[in-house]
Amino acid sequence: MKYDKVLLAHGSGGKLSHDLVREVFLPAFGNKALNRLDDRAEVSVPGTRLAFSTDSFVVNPIFFAGGDIGKLAVCGTVNDLAMGGAQPLYLSVGFIIEEGLEMDILKKIVASMQAAAREAGVDIVTGDTKVVEKGSADKLFINTAGIGIVEEGIHISGHNAKPGDKVIINGFIGDHGMAVMAERQGLSFQSGIASDCAPLNKLVAKMLEVTRDIRVLRDPTRGGVATTLNEIAGQSSVGIVLHEKELPIRDEVMAACEFLGFDPLYVANEGKLLAIVPAEKAEDILAVMQGEKYGENAAIIGEVVSDHPGKVVLKTAVGGRRIVDMLVGEQLPRIC
Amino acid sequence: MKYDKVLLAHGSGGKLSHDLVREVFLPAFGNKALNRLDDRAEVSVPGTRLAFSTDSFVVNPIFFAGGDIGKLAVCGTVNDLAMGGAQPLYLSVGFIIEEGLEMDILKKIVASMQAAAREAGVDIVTGDTKVVEKGSADKLFINTAGIGIVEEGIHISGHNAKPGDKVIINGFIGDHGMAVMAERQGLSFQSGIASDCAPLNKLVAKMLEVTRDIRVLRDPTRGGVATTLNEIAGQSSVGIVLHEKELPIRDEVMAACEFLGFDPLYVANEGKLLAIVPAEKAEDILAVMQGEKYGENAAIIGEVVSDHPGKVVLKTAVGGRRIVDMLVGEQLPRIC
Numbered sequence: 001m002k003y004d005k006v007l008l009a010h011g012s013g014g015k016l017s018h019d020l021v022r023e024v025f026l027p028a029f030g031n032k033a034l035n036r037l038d039d040r041a042e043v044s045v046p047g048t049r050l051a052f053s054t055d056s057f058v059v060n061p062i063f064f065a066g067g068d069i070g071k072l073a074v075c076g077t078v079n080d081l082a083m084g085g086a087q088p089l090y091l092s093v094g095f096i097i098e099e100g101l102e103m104d105i106l107k108k109i110v111a112s113m114q115a116a117a118r119e120a121g122v123d124i125v126t127g128d129t130k131v132v133e134k135g136s137a138d139k140l141f142i143n144t145a146g147i148g149i150v151e152e153g154i155h156i157s158g159h160n161a162k163p164g165d166k167v168i169i170n171g172f173i174g175d176h177g178m179a180v181m182a183e184r185q186g187l188s189f190q191s192g193i194a195s196d197c198a199p200l201n202k203l204v205a206k207m208l209e210v211t212r213d214i215r216v217l218r219d220p221t222r223g224g225v226a227t228t229l230n231e232i233a234g235q236s237s238v239g240i241v242l243h244e245k246e247l248p249i250r251d252e253v254m255a256a257c258e259f260l261g262f263d264p265l266y267v268a269n270e271g272k273l274l275a276i277v278p279a280e281k282a283e284d285i286l287a288v289m290q291g292e293k294y295g296e297n298a299a300i301i302g303e304v305v306s307d308h309p310g311k312v313v314l315k316t317a318v319g320g321r322r323i324v325d326m327l328v329g330e331q332l333p334r335i336c
Numbered sequence: 337m338k339y340d341k342v343l344l345a346h347g348s349g350g351k352l353s354h355d356l357v358r359e360v361f362l363p364a365f366g367n368k369a370l371n372r373l374d375d376r377a378e379v380s381v382p383g384t385r386l387a388f389s390t391d392s393f394v395v396n397p398i399f400f401a402g403g404d405i406g407k408l409a410v411c412g413t414v415n416d417l418a419m420g421g422a423q424p425l426y427l428s429v430g431f432i433i434e435e436g437l438e439m440d441i442l443k444k445i446v447a448s449m450q451a452a453a454r455e456a457g458v459d460i461v462t463g464d465t466k467v468v469e470k471g472s473a474d475k476l477f478i479n480t481a482g483i484g485i486v487e488e489g490i491h492i493s494g495h496n497a498k499p500g501d502k503v504i505i506n507g508f509i510g511d512h513g514m515a516v517m518a519e520r521q522g523l524s525f526q527s528g529i530a531s532d533c534a535p536l537n538k539l540v541a542k543m544l545e546v547t548r549d550i551r552v553l554r555d556p557t558r559g560g561v562a563t564t565l566n567e568i569a570g571q572s573s574v575g576i577v578l579h580e581k582e583l584p585i586r587d588e589v590m591a592a593c594e595f596l597g598f599d600p601l602y603v604a605n606e607g608k609l610l611a612i613v614p615a616e617k618a619e620d621i622l623a624v625m626q627g628e629k630y631g632e633n634a635a636i637i638g639e640v641v642s643d644h645p646g647k648v649v650l651k652t653a654v655g656g657r658r659i660v661d662m663l664v665g666e667q668l669p670r671i672c
Contacts, residue, residue, distance in 0.1 A: 006437040011467025020465060024443055028450040033426070033461035041461035043426050045485050047383030054428035054481055055464045058472075090369070090379050092390035094479045096432070101342040107360055114364040125369035125377035128391045129356060130477075131347025132670060136394075138472040143430045143464075145390055145481030149381050334468060 007330070013222025013268075014327025018231075037235070038157055039080040039218065042150060049152070051086030053077055054145035060334040062109070062139055064183040066175070066194030069142055070109035072270060072336055074116035074124075075199045076221070077146040082201035083217040083273065085156040085208060086148030088120060093127040094143040099134045109140065120199035122146070153212045160215040161236035163306040166282035168275040170203060170289055171297035172196065173225055174253045177267035177335055181260060192252050198271030203294045207275065210285050216276035219269065221336055223327040226265040228274055229302075229312045230326040239308035242324065245317045246301045265314075266327050268335045276304060343666070349558025349604075350663030354567075373571070374493055375416040375554065378486060385488070387422035389413055390481035396670040398445070398475055400519040402511070402530030405478055406445035408606055408672055410452035410460075411535045412557070413482040418537035419553040419609065421492040421544060422484030424456060429463040430479040435470045445476065456535035458482070489548045496551040497572035499642040502618035504611040506539060506625055507633035508532065509561055510589045513603035513671055517596060528588050534607030539630045543611065546621050552612035555605070557672055559663040562601040564610055565638075565648045566662040575644035578660065581653045582637045601650075602663050604671045612640060 002019075009016040026035065033041040040053030055076045062069040074091065081088040093113065097106070117124055175196040182191040200219070207214060216236070220228035225242075233240045249264050257264045271294060277285050282300055289295030312324040338355075345352040362371065369377040376389030391412045398405040410427065417424040429449065433442070453460055511532040518527040536555070543550060552572070556564040561583075569576045585600050593600045607630060613621050618636055625631030648660040 004439050006433050006435060006439060006442060006467055008435050008467050008469065011433065011465055017465065024439070024446055025463060025465075028443075028446040029429075029453070029460040029463075031459045031461065033459065034463075039462075041426065041428075043459075043461055043483075045381075045384050045386065045425065045483075048381050050381065050386075050483070052426055052428060052483060053462050054430045054479070056430040056432050056466045056479060058432060058466045058468050060472075089381065090377065090388055092377075092388060092481045093365075094390045094392040094430075094481075096392050096394060096477055096479075097342050097347065099342060099344050103340050103342060103360070106342060107364075110360055110364040117365070123367040123369065123379075124365040125367065125379055126375075126389050127361065127365075127370075128479075129347055129353065129361075130392045130394045130670075131342055131344050132394050132474065133344065135471070136396075136474040136670075137477070138468065141432055141466075141473070141477065143390070143392060143432075143479035143481075145388075145428045145430075145479075147379075147381075147386070147388060147483060334466075334472075 008333045009330040012327055012330040014227050038084060040084045042084060049150040051081045051084045051148045051150050053080035055080060056141060056143040057336055058141050058334050059336050061183050064195055065179045065188050067197035068109055068112050069140060070113035071116045071197050073142040073144045074113050075197050075270060077144040078120045078122060078199045078201050079219045081146050081148040082204040083219055084150060085154035086150045088122045088146050088148040088201050090125045090147050091122050092145045093124055095129045096137055096141040097131045098137040098139050099131055101139055116199060120201055156214055156217050158216055158218060158232045158235040161232055161238050161276045161304045163238055163304050164279050165215055165276045165304040166279050166300050167240060167302040168277060168286060168298060169301050170273050170295040172248045172250050173269060174249060174264035174267035176270040177332055178253050178256045180335055181332060182256060191256060193256060196269055196271035198294050200273050200294055203292045206288050206292055207285055210288050211281045214275060214277050217273055219273050221268050221270060224266040224268055226324045227327045233312055234310045237309045239305040240302055240312045241305055242302040242314045244314055246299055248297050248299050265324060266331050344669045345666040348663055348666040350563050376420045378420060385486040387417050387420045387484045387486050389416035391416060392477060392479040393672055394477050394670050395672050397519050400531055401515045401524050403533035404445055404448050405476060406449035407452045407533050409478040409480045410449050411533050411606060413480040414456045414458060414535045414537050415555045417482050417484040418540040419555055420486060421490035422486045424458045424482055424484040424537050426461045427458050427480050427482045429460055431465045432473055432477040433467045434473040434475050435467055437475055452535060456537055492550055492553050494552055494554060494568045494571035497568050497574050497612045497640045499574055499640050500615050501551055501612045501640040502615050502636050503576060503638040504613060504622055504634060505637050506609050506631040508584045508586050509605060510585060510600035510603035512606040513668055514589050514592045516671055517668060518592060527592060529592060532605055532607035534630050536609050536630055539628045542624050542628055543621055546624050547617045550611060550613050553609055555609050557604050557606060560602040560604055562660045563663045569648055570646045573645045575641040576638055576648045577641055578638040578650045580650055582635055584633050584635050601660060602667050
């Protein structure tokens, strides 16, 4: 380990996060389910394939255009389960609250969690609350864990991408990260950008009705599309080519990214999924996605290749090629 | 809700914690599994009874005699599962780390978690790490969630206590709380008090071999033995009588409590369970417990009565009686 202190970048979802997992957590906790390093574990209990996932949410500010920390906490874990092809069923919630938080704020967050849970069709069945002294936390942190069931015949994992497969995204890139950033900069009312935060489990269920042979699903949250595709390229030992002109990015998001110096490929999304699917099924899956609320703007944005295994290459609009690396350092702390 | 801000006491495990759950969380999230307000949910997935629980850990300091925040985080959730008669199988872990934490501290905590997981026979299968800016959290918070399976014929719940039942505890009261307190006061080396933090699932499994007819199991953590028994008395609509002279309390703990002004009945435990069992099975269960590592000092400390439903009464050593209420306010913040 090159670092003797934990840096913000260790929580970025990028390179240092991966180092932390590989050098600190895996050597201690390593087991078959954890070692796969998917965003959820798949475990079996007698008679059932279970998916199990957790996420903590520390977003700052806790309210932003299009969502809040509560909606994020429900959708985040629902989506981590859905990305394994699981049907999410139950959530736990753990609140860590800074003493003095307005009770009305807590109630608003809780109502928002329940609305998201209802939309996703999950129940929040168990929970815990801790309160720490003023100054020992920043307002409110929320952890959710979730369990879901995985039907037979579904084998979705970051390890399954194959040369020839297509890469699909279900809509516009970078909305969440730029909505939070706009809020922080006090630009929220003018920007017109809202977080894409949404539960994607019903979209995934529709996609699985087309074919169970979806290779990889992953939600490009921290670290964005670039980091997520790098993870997949690494896990599957394949190359991935992205077509810049196919990337769905809103003009406002692009403008905000240019203004603030961000690359949209590294900006967090909270209602997006990347699907890697067999080429011959790609158009059918795309059509079904476009018929769904959270897939209207879905697009095929690239393909899997056998060249440059472990690397993601962007074919630019003007015909160039550049390597799109994993996020190094921290672009935007406390984005989720 | 009488309070417009969240107070430390809302995290105490006592009266205000209960108000918060009933007035804020239940109205929003309410569902059959959550409404039971046991320390874990019991849910079913096809073919399986699952127990599901979560806890966040914010203990200060993060190292103390007999344990650390990592051991606590594993044992706490293992025990919440075990208190439902479940066999704990898998844990998730969510770290919220303050930027700048020494990497060596994190590694030590992680190693401690793994040692506890190994002792309990569970795997840590999924996780998440967030890092927040210096000053936005206090060193390290850990959330764990866990799942386990509940065999048929086991129906343990805070609702099941019946008049005539006996109340058993598996050992000395108040060790954890006073160990943390001693550490905070700089007394740790002299006090000789160590946290009782331990995984209790194997002890519970032995108890269930004697009889599946155990009515209630609960670990008296925040709020201590007094608050936990009040919860059970309320849920089961029964009275509980405690015999002061039967309460196992170490001399050092009693001395520290007197010195610092604590009542040991309200001090947190992290390796204790309260069992409410049919009178005719009590001696057999006690004997088995006393043969186990974490039950050597087990004792029958009281019984369930039909008088004063919802209330816990202590028969004092000198023959008096006093009502032992639920903890009101916060005795000792950040104890777990």
